Amino acid sequence: STRLRQRDEMAWRVTFHGEGHQGFNGPYREALSALCQEIQSSQLPLLMPCANASSSVADNRDKYVPRPSANSAEQLDMFYFVGQLMGIAMRTRNLLNLDFPSLVWKALVGVELDEEDLRATDFSCWNALQFRDENGQTIGQQKFEELFQCNFTTCLSDGTEVCLFPNGDSVRVTYDRRDEYARLVVRAKLNESSLQLGKMRGGLCSIVPAPLLSLMTWEELERRVCGSPEIDIASLKRHTRYRGGLSGQSPHVKMFWEVLEGFSQADRCLFLRFAWGRERLPLESDYTEQSEMKLFPSDRGDGDSVLPEAETCFFIVKLPNYRTMELMRSNLLSAITACREINY
Numbered sequence: 001s002t003r004l005r006q007r008d009e010m011a012w013r014v015t016f017h018g019e020g021h022q023g024f025n026g027p028y029r030e031a032l033s034a035l036c037q038e039i040q041s042s043q044l045p046l047l048m049p050c051a052n053a054s055s056s057v058a059d060n061r062d063k064y065v066p067r068p069s070a071n072s073a074e075q076l077d078m079f080y081f082v083g084q085l086m087g088i089a090m091r092t093r094n095l096l097n098l099d100f101p102s103l104v105w106k107a108l109v110g111v112e113l114d115e116e117d118l119r120a121t122d123f124s125c126w127n128a129l130q131f132r133d134e135n136g137q138t139i140g141q142q143k144f145e146e147l148f149q150c151n152f153t154t155c156l157s158d159g160t161e162v163c164l165f166p167n168g169d170s171v172r173v174t175y176d177r178r179d180e181y182a183r184l185v186v187r188a189k190l191n192e193s194s195l196q197l198g199k200m201r202g203g204l205c206s207i208v209p210a211p212l213l214s215l216m217t218w219e220e221l222e223r224r225v226c227g228s229p230e231i232d233i234a235s236l237k238r239h240t241r242y243r244g245g246l247s248g249q250s251p252h253v254k255m256f257w258e259v260l261e262g263f264s265q266a267d268r269c270l271f272l273r274f275a276w277g278r279e280r281l282p283l284e285s286d287y288t289e290q291s292e293m294k295l296f297p298s299d300r301g302d303g304d305s306v307l308p309e310a311e312t313c314f315f316i317v318k319l320p321n322y323r324t325m326e327l328m329r330s331n332l333l334s335a336i337t338a339c340r341e342i343n344y
Contacts, residue, residue, distance in 0.1 A: 059120060069160055086204050093282060223283060274312075
């Protein structure tokens with residue numbers, strides 16, 4: 001655990017058997033990316049898309065929340081590890097590709113959750129609890145009794161039905177008790193993953209001192225752990241060094257930047273993983289010489305069929321001198337989509 005609290009660039013060493021690589025930084029970053037991908041996949045029972053994602057409404061459709069039913073001893077240990085992984089990311093400045101909504105980050109810094117956090121993850125539930133019609137007008141008793149034929153229960157994000165108080169499943173929700181019902185539903189929804197989030201905070205605090213977390217806003221913690229999911233090409237360009245006679249004014253280098261600027265965020269993410277084994281750029285204040293991209297000429301020639309190469313350990317991209325913008329774009333896309341394994 002002492003090793004994990006150090007500020008080395010790597011918390012451990014990674015070797016991919018059967019794949020060649022120079023150094024350990026590239027495989028380490030690639031392993032972190034793979035870890036994040038698996039944590040948010042259905043292969044592990046830890047996280048699930050938030051309700052807005054499942055119902056395709058409102059914001060945060062790309063966010064994941066802890067699964068309330070993931071409460072076995074083994075699963076809780078996994079949540080603890082996720083928290084440790086966050087702390088390691090802060091210590092080593094290797095950002096994680098994790099997509100969590102505000103309610104997760106607030107819980108980690110100890111900020112109380114509110115209705116806005118429910119709205120941000122389960123808009124349909126929040127909207128129903130406003131007791132308004134399609135025109136935004138408050139509904140009366142008759143309309144309420146038509147729409148809310150239910151007892152004092154609610155369904156959590158994973159579909160688990162729970163009572164809002166003891167024997168609530170046998171107590172009818174009435175118009176006069178509608179505000180009590182809404183308050184209890186909001187509380188149940190916001191606290192549904194408190195056990196899992198507590199474990200994540202425990203893991204985080206085993207790496208980063210708890211008093212330090214109390215000094216952060218939830219937005220600051222998110223930036224320190226994950227950076228921005230938006231890959232800013234202007235920022236990458238500012239932190240690129242040119243080698244082997246290249247410069248920012250070289251014609252095919254200009255084409256290269258123009259192609260990257262035209263990429264979607266998904267393709268930019270693929271490029272960064274191809275070149276560096278990561279999916280997010282550092283914070284502007286956290287760039288170092290090691291985190292700056294180095295652009296070299298290709299050492300395999302400049303033929304139209306020669307693909308760009310990368311050395312992820314050192315953030316090196318070797319760029320052929322293509323004749324046209326279309327060749328630059330098509331070959332770069334071929335490289336970043338087909339050459340996912342580390343073999344440089």
